[in-house]
Amino acid sequence: MADESKNRDFSISETYRHNLLTFQEIRTRNPAMIECLRLAQEAALHDLPIMILGENGTGKNLMAQAIHTAGKRADRPFVAVNCSAIPEPLIESELFGHEKGAFTDARRIHKGKFEIAAEGTLLLDEIGDLSLAAQAKILRVVEYKQFERVGGEETLETKARFITATNKDLRELVAGGLFRQDLYFRLRGFTIEVPPLRDRQEDLVFLVDEIIEESNRKFGKSVRGTSAGALRLFRDYSWPGNIRELKSVVSAAVIVEKGDELSEDNGSFGVLRDGLAVGALPAPRAVEEDGVYTMDQMEKRHISAVLRRTGGNKAQAAKLLDISRPTLDRKIAKYGIGVDGSQAD
Template sequence: MPTLLLIDDEANVIYSLQAGLESDELTIISARTAKQGFRLVEQKHPDVILIDVRLPDMNGLEAFEKIKELDPRIPVIVITAFATTETAIEAMKRGAFEYLLKPVDLHQLREIVTRALELRRMQNVPTRFDETAADAVPGDDVIVGQSLVMQQVYKAIGRIASQDVAVLILGESGTGKELVARAIYQHSKRTKEPFLAINCAAIPDSLLESELFGHEKGAFTGADRQRVGKFEQANGGTLFLDEIGDMTPTTQAKVLRLLQEQQFERIGGQQPIRTDVRIIAATNQDLEAMSAAGKFRQDLIYRLNGYTITLPPLRERIDDIPLLVEHFLRLANIKLEKHVHAVAPEAMSLLTKHPWPGNVRELQNVVRYGVIQAVGEILTPDDLPTSVRGRSDSPIARPAEELPHWVKRVRELLDSGAGDIYRTLLHEFDAAVLQEVLRHVNGNQVHASELLGISRTTLRSKLESLDHPPSEPSGP
């Protein structure tokens, strides 16, 4: 279970934060002085630290530097009662994960702690390969596959990991691009330095530039304090830019300049800031096609693909499916406390024949679903979702009252003599699917795009088109 260390000299602050953060999935330990905190860092090896900048035995910056000496990669969240304190800003420059103002908003803090724990996991949990998968447990990250195409991926990681050049990882959603990025980092010369990740599709366009480059106080409405961006925080380390195809042209230009000159300015700033960061970028989009359409800079592509690794979709490595199923079955059994130890041949046949548009991520979800459904020790075809099992009967042969909704709708439009049937049905289908998926993920567009197997840009485009429906189909 992950551990968070609170370092604050105010007992009431420790009490309230501990009460608000502690759960069955997070242990909280605390210290009243910096020196007590150092001892706990050495003894307990916490995953995240939350520290006040004013402590009785040491100022916050000195404490921060000592913590970084003890564990240079631990995410440190700084809290302060002073919005303009230079200590907090300097801590951010030197690699603090975030800083917050007192009184702390617990909802915001929980979100930041969650992100910090995920960063810690990505930095510390090794990305393992399939020869070590047999003893994997939930939380481990394993790249599974022995097919020829995956052997080429492993060789590519080995060739480029120790070379200090930019890497571009290409592949459909769900193929494991983040795992490969972390494997490159963990086998690189920068493995002792920070590893930060940012999903360019998960952050609104208006905020992405600030998240990457930071901003000065007063640079724009709402910029009430200076912010240090990821490029500055990751100095000396590695920055993983996921879904880089969703980056706006303005931000693309700034990233290009940074790659060319290894320097940048914060938004609203005039002072050039030098940084030494290795970039690993990933996308599920065709950057060359986007460049031809004027949506992505060709010169940025040249800078990003110092070396390119292309991950195969699952449908192109069918031989790996039994290995993956075995791996996910073992993890699901541990997580769900079940005892499904085998897969029936008929079920495995269905799994190997499915096209897997969501790739490995979809397969993992299907196996977990099957383990939940299974009532014995063998996963059977009946335990699999209908999307994998398919249908043995033809809906056209059934009575009209038993027809699926969309077949009925086609007949309605045909009977009415309507025109433009395909566009009408496509619009209605998009509306139904997107509404249901967004409801399932509580409106989270990033999660929705992953489940749908489309980019967030495509999702946004579809949602915008739904605001302008086609005209009602007319008769002849």
């Protein structure tokens, strides 16, 4: 029956159904954040695209879920795609799907995220990390609501509402030729800028208390609060990873705390002290993930990242890096970087 297949299309696959959150779960006492939530709640009721901007860990995903849950599409799928996690050659098939036999491994029809999102919400997360080639492909869907599965003839239509999120400064990317201006204007719709935790001092203490309580329950501890010294550390730190980082630092501190309250010299606070010197500078991601790199390794990574962003366009990459084309070619050869920016490590 038609109705049945309709239902199946709308069923949310496990991957996307992590108990979608609501606005009640976004906790804040900060005026700028309250205003931001007010805007998001208003935007949730309309079908314009929504763009959520903010540093890592500020709650962009949370907000996208809350918008979905608060809107007319709440009983439809919520599909989140992390654009930075899909390898370039797979992007088309991930987003648009593919037909059986479209390429060697395509043994059956595969539905893409646009199709799975159906009449629900599609969150294109980390949109600032998409290559220019992928941006061009997405533009058509956003503009004309139409797409084809890879290897398919039939033109499919999307009725999904689009939410995009990124920690990148998209305007800067547009100015630098790394993000299509037409796509940027299409997606901008309502723009919601989530403030970083360091600008939300009103939130720090009660969020810490909530995390302590949750960690007490989870780890069978009975920490009762935070010492003045520890709070000072929290206030002085820049929290480049925002609430995600706060959660991990505080829950680790609860686990190792021997006293009644989180003390200043709790072993898990070392990172906060070391971080003070860099102040508000967000930690470069490569260092955050894997430890310390040599200058050569950093250069290799940086060139690779820029090449990936330009979709392998070396002229554009050289311009962005502010080096000559021959210098870029020499470095590419030196580090064994692939044309598409892939790194042979």
